[in-house]
Amino acid sequence: MSASAVLAAAAEGGIIGDGRTGANLALGVGVLGLVVGRLALARAGGRIGVGNARVGGMSAIVVGTVGTVLAVLHAATSGGGPGTGNGLVGAVVAIPLGLGAVLLGRRVLTRCRRADR
Template sequence: MPISDLLAASTVDASTLTGDRILATAAVVVALAGAIIGGLALGHPTSRSRRRRSAVALIAGVTGVLVGVLVVVTADGGPGTGNGIVGGYAALVLGLLATLLGGLALARTHRTA
């Protein structure tokens, strides 16, 4: 692909919702929820629902990572092109955080059981 095609990538308005932006935003929301739930699972050491919370955080984190990777890999251009690249990277970071927190909480659950 010639460099002129990359430089001529169409841009959309910042408030325009494209399909890729919606997908990336949904992945960010799921990953953020997983990170919050994972933090709650770690923060409450005597909670009975720690195993459930840690599993939800793990699933949400992995989902955020997978969808974030999908968005980043399929993006045709950079930020401002409507491909959701910024949301894809945000979903990657938050998904990794949610996976880490959920894994730590799950490990603590197994240690205390």
């Protein structure tokens, strides 16, 4: 199975489940990206001494990008409008969550670069 087929199946909710499954997956990945980005930002600021802030920032960027892609795919493939039970509203909410995780990861990498100088 190709990567595009896997992403399309995940965005549509997979084989099992209703239309909201893909949106819930995108929401979960977006929130996970925000949590990873926030922890990495705390590491970069010196408030948490465990782990590497640069790796956390890169992880937040990757997870946020995956969440955003899943949300956009689900929003593009969901039938009907808001309130029909297809998860369109969840996908629309997941897009800024994923983008927020990407921005947090970028902020962490910027702080790490400044600290290295």
